[in-house]
Amino acid sequence: MRTPIIAGNWKMYKSIKEAFDFVTTLKDELAPYTAVERVVCPPYVALTSVQAALAGSGVDVGAQDVHWENEGAYTSQIAPGMLQGLVKYVIVGHSETRAFQGVTDEMVNKKAKAALAHELRPIIAVGESLETNEAGETEAFVGKQIRAAFADIPAADLANIVVAYEPIWAIGTGKTATPEQANTIIGMIRGVIADLYGDDQAEAMRIQYGGSVKPGNMVELMSQPHIDGALVGGASLKVDSFVELVKLAIEAKGL
């Protein structure tokens, strides 16, 4: 049984104070709902105060990105060692970083490996554009992203990796993939993992869906057998809707 994981990706929202106040309320409201893993990914500047506020709460903290080098002349970037001990998870390959910062498949692989080497758990994000989707090339495109992201990652590290399938056309647009479409692509991703590492490893891998997830579509999405949770942007920014998503995931998975 894979433990579902609901992660809030706050993107470039919330000041340090807003983030602290938010998680101070959130941790109490989430306290009864421990059957799924719950993660918040604030902006870098809020990580320290959010981590302190959530210590001992069972709600984990993630960063939104990481560089692959240990240190160096990389203005604006954050090294994996700087996050070690501060966060449990780190998102790598989010489509916004691929689009705005030129993050490539090869860099995603380097970021994932660097994270693992520093005891950080990567949430590897993949997903296709509307154009690729409409051309019927989703499976080939996402399959290639997955193979590239996992290059040279040993099977022993797989338990520390989460994959997030986020069709770019569904992010922040209000459009979601239908639950069946999302399940099909996530099943395909599991197939690629099986091809690379074997069936048992693929069966154990947690794969989230992301893209306009909200309370109104959560149950349908989480009722799909391959979908092991969600990476949530907009609906993770309000305490009520984040808590609702966690509750609905527990209900949908019968936990």
Ligand code: PGA
């Ligand atoms: P959204 O963002 O839920 O606002 O669509 C998801 C994401 O980008 O991770």
